[in-house]
Structure formats: C-alpha cells, structure tokens
Amino acid sequence: MNATQHTTLPLLPADEALMLQVLKKDKVAFQQLVKRWKNPLVNYFYRQLRDQEVSEDLTQEVFIRVWKADKYEAKAKFSTWLYRLAYHLLVDHYRKQKRQPPQEPEVLLETEPATAISPESQTLLKDQQAQIEGALRKLPAAQQNILILSKFQDLKYSQIAEILNCPANRVKVNVFRALKNLTHILKEEKVDDGSF
Amino acid sequence: MMDPFEAQDLPLDVKETWQALDDVSETRVSDHFEARLMARIENIESLEAQGRLTGGILSPSIWQWLDGLFDFLHVPALAIVIALLFWLPTSSPQTAYRLDFPSLENPRSMQNHGTYIFEPQKILKLLIYISRS
Numbered sequence: 017m018n019a020t021q022h023t024t025l026p027l028l029p030a031d032e033a034l035m036l037q038v039l040k041k042d043k044v045a046f047q048q049l050v051k052r053w054k055n056p057l058v059n060y061f062y063r064q065l066r067d068q069e070v071s072e073d074l075t076q077e078v079f080i081r082v083w084k085a086d087k088y089e090a091k092a093k094f095s096t097w098l099y100r101l102a103y104h105l106l107v108d109h110y111r112k113q114k115r116q117p118p119q120e121p122e123v124l125l126e127t128e129p130a131t132a133i134s135p136e137s138q139t140l141l142k143d144q145q146a147q148i149e150g151a152l153r154k155l156p157a158a159q160q161n162i163l164i165l166s167k168f169q170d171l172k173y174s175q176i177a178e179i180l181n182c183p184a185n186r187v188k189v190n191v192f193r194a195l196k197n198l199t200h201i202l203k204e205e206k207v208d209d210g211s212f
Numbered sequence: 213m214m215d216p217f218e219a220q221d222l223p224l225d226v227k228e229t230w231q232a233l234d235d236v237s238e239t240r241v242s243d244h245f246e247a248r249l250m251a252r253i254e255n256i257e258s259l260e261a262q263g264r265l266t267g268g269i270l271s272p273s274i275w276q277w278l279d280g281l282f283d284f285l286h287v288p289a290l291a292i293v294i295a296l297l298f299w300l301p302t303s304s305p306q307t308a309y310r311l312d313f314p315s316l317e318n319p320r321s322m323q324n325h326g327t328y329i330f331e332p333q334k335i336l337k338l339l340i341y342i343s344r345s
Contacts, residue, residue: 047246050249054246059238063236071239076248084256148235168233168236198233199229
C-alpha cells in the first residue's frame with residue numbers, strides 16, 4: 017500500500033524519473049512503475065467499488081493512459097498525477113454505472129494471515145470490518161473518495177486538492193465532514209444492533 | 213499514513229472512527245495482472261500500427277465504424293431504391309404514366325399516352341421473386 021516508501025530508497029529511481037523514461041517508451045521503466053503502483057491503485061478502486069475485477073480493469077486503464085501519455089511535467093508529483101488519472105476514471109465509471117449500489121464485499125480477500133489470530137478474535141475482527149465497510153459504503157461517493165484518498169493513499173491535503181481540483185482548505189473540511197458522517201452512521205448502526 | 217487530526221480539540225468519537233478505518237480490508241492484485249496489462253498494451257500498439265499502415269489518415273476504429281455503418285446501410289438503401297422506383301416513373305412529366313379516361317362522347321378515343329421507364333408491377337414481381345429465391 018505504501019508505495020512511496022520504495023521511492024525514498026536511494027538506489028531506486030524516483031517515480032518522476034521513471035515516468036520521464038516512460039515518455040520515451042521505455043518498457044522496463046514502465047514495468048517498474050506498474051510494480052510499485054498496481055497495489056495502491058487496485059485498492060483505491062476496490063475500497064470504493066468492492067469489485068475486484070472492475071478495480072483491476074480500471075487500474076489497467078490508468079496504466080494504459082500512463083503508457084500512452086505524451087506529456088508529463090516532472091515538477092508535479094507522480095502520485096498526484098497518477099491519482100488524478102484514477103479519479104477521473106472512477107468518475108467516468110460512476111457515470112456509466114449511474115452510481116449503482118456497490119456489491120457486497122467478497123469474502124476472504126483479506127491479506128491478513130489468519131493463522132496467528134484466535135477464532136474469537138477473527139470473528140470480532142470480521143464484525144468490525146463488516147461494520148466499518150458497511151458504514152463507508154453508505155457515505156456519498158465523494159465523501160468515500162476523499163476519506164480513502166486521505167486515509168489510505170498516502171497523500172497530503174495539497175495533493176488531494178490537486179487531484180480533486182479544489183482548494184486544500186476545502187479538502188480538510190470535507191474530510192472532517194465525511195468522518196463525522198461516518199461516525200454518525202456507525203452510531204446509528206450500533207443503535208439498530210442494540211449494542212449501543 | 214497521514215493523520216489529519218493534529219488538533220487536540222477534536223471529538224473523541226471522530227478520532228475513533230479515523231482509527232476504525234484501519235480495519236477496512238485490502239485486496240490482493242491477481243497474479244496475471246501485469247501479463248494482461250502488457251498484452252492489452254501490445255494489442256493497442258498493434259492496432260495503432262495497423263492504423264499507420266492504412267495511411268495514418270483513418271484509425272482502425274474509424275474503419276470499424278465505417279464497416280458497421282455499411283453493414284447496416286443496406287436496409288435504408290433498399291428502402292430508398294424501392295421508393296425511387298415507384299416515385300420516378302410517376303412524378304416526372306415525361307415518364308409519368310397517365311391514364312386518360314375515354315371521353316364520354318367518343319369512348320373509342322381512349323389512348324394510353326403514358327410512357328414510363330419501369331413498370332411497378334414487374335418490379336414488385338421481381339422483388340418478390342428475389343426475396344423468395
């Protein structure tokens with residue numbers, strides 16, 4: 017998930033340098049970028065769509081656009097540029113689907129190894145997971161997106177602002193609103209369950 | 213992972229929700245992801261190369277679009293041809309089929325002045341014959 021950690025290692029070329037090579041149709045550089053970014057991108061889509069196949073297809077579309085790009089300004093951060101592409105593809109996808117309700121999450125796709133956890137803890141963890149994922153799905157698409165960008169994709173507010181094309185202050189406010197909304201949904205669910 | 217809540221005065225429940233988001237599950241990218249991606253890219257490149265071979269004026273997608281259009285066009289084209297076959301002989305003054313009714317005084321004077329290129333009945337028979345054969 018934390019793809020930018022790789023880029024900080026001194027021996028590896030930065031994403032921006034690789035992207036400049038990709039502009040010259042360097043397949044090795046492109047494959048390196050794919051290796052670094054496929055996981056964060058697939059998960060960016062998956063956390064919102066809950067569909068593995070569609071998430072991978074959209075990620076491939078992003079990479080195809082990266083490969084076909086004929087312009088890239090190295091002064092912009094590569095991750096910002098990449099997520100901007102991803103965000104536009106997601107919006108297009110929602111438009112095509114007319115925001116149909118996301119499907120139920122697929123079971124057993126978690127990366128966590130199950131061996132070290134007791135069955136009770138596993139059940140508890142799954143319950144918590146189901147609860148937070150269910151609440152997240154109830155948020156409006158824009159709020160889901162902004163929460164996922166800020167929580168999981170390792171982006172600064174200024175980067176998210178560039179991706180969404182809005183002021184950084186508004187991003188901050190919207191993240192807070194989304195979180196408050198999510199808290200409210202979680203509380204309502206707990207009341208419905210009788211556990212609150 | 214970035215924590216947006218440096219401020220101490222934020223409600224506790226909101227902070228807890230932020231922490232709870234850690235439980236959202238991740239997915240694993242399938243093993244064939246990169247192979248499929250490279251195959252798609254090669255396919256796109258070969259299509260583009262074909263486009264260049266066709267003169268670089270029209271991309272393959274335009275050829276496909278034109279092909280589809282011509283596939284469909286025979287339906288309206290046939291309708292237009294049939295309409296013309298019936299309209300031309302009757303509308304033009306030179307070729308119009310004019311049925312002159314016999315004058316009441318002299319019924320034998322009836323003459324058929326009409327000259328026409330196609331006889332609609334024969335064309336209809338021909339079309340029926342083609343469609344049945």
